[in-house]
Amino acid sequence: MRLCLFGGNIFNSFCRQPSSSVVPPTLESLMLSTAMKCAHREACALHLNVSASLIMEESLRGLEICLLSLDTQETRCHSIKIPKISSQKMVGKTLQVHFDCFEVSVAQHLYVTVKTIPYYCNVQISREYHVEDCTDADVARNIPACFAGRLQYNVDHVQKAIQVHFADIPQGQAYYVRLCLKWFACEDYSPLVLVNAEQPGKPVSLKYSQLLPCLCIEGWAAVPDAVRIQICPFENDIQILWDYIFYNPFAQSLSWEPPCPVQGQVHLCEMSEMGHQCRKLSNTGRTVPGNARYLQVDPQPSLCMKFTTLQGSWVRCPFADGKFPGWKMMIHQLPDKLRASFISKSPARFQVRLCNRTNPSHCRVLETISVAPQGGADAMGHVDVPKLEVCSPDVCIQGWRTDVDYSIPVQMCDIRCNSSSKKKHQELPNSPLSIHKWEGRVLASP
Numbered sequence: 233m234r235l236c237l238f239g240g241n242i243f244n245s246f247c248r249q250p251s252s253s254v255v256p257p258t259l260e261s262l263m264l265s266t267a268m269k270c271a272h273r274e275a276c277a278l279h280l281n282v283s284a285s286l287i288m289e290e291s292l293r294g295l296e297i298c299l300l301s302l303d304t305q306e307t308r309c310h311s312i313k314i315p316k317i318s319s320q321k322m323v324g325k326t327l328q329v330h331f332d333c334f335e336v337s338v339a340q341h342l343y344v345t346v347k348t349i350p351y352y353c354n355v356q357i358s359r360e361y362h363v364e365d366c367t368d369a370d371v372a373r374n375i376p377a378c379f380a381g382r383l384q385y386n387v388d389h390v391q392k393a394i395q396v397h398f399a400d401i402p403q404g405q406a407y408y409v410r411l412c413l414k415w416f417a418c419e420d421y422s423p424l425v426l427v428n429a430e431q432p433g434k435p436v437s438l439k440y441s442q443l444l445p446c447l448c449i450e451g452w453a454a455v456p457d458a459v460r461i462q463i464c465p466f467e468n469d470i471q472i473l474w475d476y477i478f479y480n481p482f483a484q485s486l487s488w489e490p491p492c493p494v495q496g497q498v499h500l501c502e503m504s505e506m507g508h509q510c511r512k513l514s515n516t517g518r519t520v521p522g523n524a525r526y527l528q529v530d531p532q533p534s535l536c537m538k539f540t541t542l543q544g545s546w547v548r549c550p551f552a553d554g555k556f557p558g559w560k561m562m563i564h565q566l567p568d569k570l571r572a573s574f575i576s577k578s579p580a581r582f583q584v585r586l587c588n589r590t591n592p593s594h595c596r597v598l599e600t601i602s603v604a605p606q607g608g609a610d611a612m613g614h615v616d617v618p619k620l621e622v623c624s625p626d627v628c629i630q631g632w633r634t635d636v637d638y639s640i641p642v643q644m645c646d647i648r649c650n651s652s653s654k655k656k657h658q659e660l661p662n663s664p665l666s667i668h669k670w671e672g673r674v675l676a677s678p
Contacts, residue, residue, distance in 0.1 A: 247353035250291070256352040258287040260326070264344060264361045267332050268374060276374040278363060280334040284346050288322040294349035299334050302341040302360075308334065311349065338377050338455050339365035366459040376405060377455040383409075383463055385449055388437075396449055397435040404429045406454040411438045414446045414464060415493050421447065426454065445470045446492030470494055474539055477550045479531060484636060486529040486550070488537060493521035496541035500526060502640045503534045503549055510536050510547045513638065530632075530639035561631040561642050570622050570647065572629055573614040574603060581635040584615050589628050589645055598627070602634075623649035 250256045263283040270276035282297055293316070298309040310333060336342065340363040347356035364371045366378035381401035385394050396409050406429040412418035422438045440447065448464040473490040480487075488498060498518045501510035518524040529535070536549040559576035572584045582603040587595035599621070603613045622629065628645035 247347075247351045247355075250352050256355050257289040257292045257348055259346060259348070259355060259357045260285045260287065262344070262346055262357045262359050264342075264359055266336070266364055268370065270374060276376070278336050278338065278371070278375065279332045280336045280342065280344070280361070280363070282329075282331040282334070282344065282346070284329045284331075284357070286327050286329070286348075288325050288327050290323050291350070292348055295329055296347055296349055296351070297331055297334075298345045298347075299336075300343040300345075302343055310334070313349075336363050338371060338375055338458070339363055372459060377453050378459050379405075379453070381407075381451075381461065383449055383451050383461050385463070385465070387443070387465075391437075392441065393437045393439050394449065395435050395437055396451070397433060398427070398451055399433075401453070407451055408454055409436045409438070409449070409451045411440060412448050412450050413444065413492065414448050414462075418448055418450055418462065442472065442491075443469065444472065444492050445494075470541070470543065471546060474537075474546050474548045477537060477548055479529075479550060481531075483527070484529055484531075485525060485527050486531075486537075486638075487523060487525040488539075489523045490520075494541060496520055496539060498524040499538045499540075500529075500638055501536050501538045501547065503536050503547070503552075510538050512538060513640075516638070526638055528635075528637035530636045532640050532642075535638065535640050559633070561644075563629065563644055563647065565649070566616070569616045569618050570629070570649070571614050571616050572603075572631055574631065576613075580633050582613060582631055583634050584617070585630040585632075585641065586617065586621060587628050587630060587643075589626050595628055595630070595643065603631075619649045622647055 261284065265281040265283075267279045267281040268276055269279055280299065284295065284297075286292075286295075292314060294311055294313040296309055296311050298307060300307045310331065312329060312331060314327075342361045342363065343358065344361055345356060345358045366372045366375070372378045379401060382399045383396060384399050385396045387394050394411065398407055398409070401407060407427050408424055409427060410420065410424045411422035413421050422440070425436045425438070427434055427436060438449070443466045445467045446464065447466055448462050450460055450462045452458040452460040470492075473492060473494055474488075476488060476490050478487050478489060479485070486500075496519075498520055499512040500516040501512045503510045516526065524537075531551040533549065533552045535551060536547050539546045539548075559574060559578075559580055559582075561582075562573045562575070564571040564573060574580075574582045584601045584603060586598040586601075588598055589595045601615050601617070603615050617629070621627070625646055627647075628643050629647065630641035630643045632641040633639040
């Protein structure tokens, strides 16, 4: 039996107890499915197919089928009338009822109830149902709401805006457009813009602050769970991420906090004097995505960050511009010894190390000497080294901070131990730099 009689009976909203002489019918099963009805390809609609079976009794006059949209709380009820003559002939037999007059939407969440007319208490059956969304191949191919169209865009670098519009979308279809940052999901970057169905070709201007590699343009039809078209036109421009290095001079922390996810490794490294190689520091490797943070960092010009991804390697030296002056090491020649002196703008601890330079990148340690602690700003500390231990072209003096976790030794080699020299002392030409008293959190220069 397949009938479509619209409208519900308000008097059927309240159940009744059957009298002792009346045997109520029995609802046996309820099956739900989605049917598609098409006049032509761009005029297809989805309908809910309801199939119910019940044991007939003479008292039954029909069935009422109600559909509640859990998305909008809208309720629709349709009634199926059974002629009295038919009910008398089928008493005790199983009746199959098929009903497909409810038009439904893509991805709609429904609650369906079937009850008898008259409505006998405890004689009803209910089911929850999800209509297919645009990921279903047939729905995506035939329902206009799933025709995503094409996104077209143009970047206005002067206004820092992206002009976006949809092409090839059905007439009368409203849609949404936004900018988003693609992490695990695509997070809002610009306000969501609704383009009304009356203006399908209207361009939308979306403002941006930076063209990041994870910045995407996303658009979709204004229906639940519509297919989303997403393009990320700047995804290969990852070098901008290396500039997100921050130094906190109060906590002496160095961190890299990228606004986009990127797979790879981050290390601290020591830049060579010639600037052509950056040697990784041990135990500084960090796997990303995620932030990389280092505590107790001595901000020296040669202390850098090295980023390695599948696309290559990049190095940024945030302290190379000399904005963080703090301490330096000097070498003075005395009659029978050399004096390594340290001047610091803040309290610090130092060590001096004598080493044998076996090649340009390696210096074997010979002796380590601690320098007396410096108590206040602009304090000086020093240590004396006999000339006989240093006066060799292959022996170097290194100095570095020991009260931080990450400090690169400053090295001075080829020290001329000529007591008749007119110079009374030598200074290291490229001394390390330390904290500049900036407030708050500052972006270190690349």
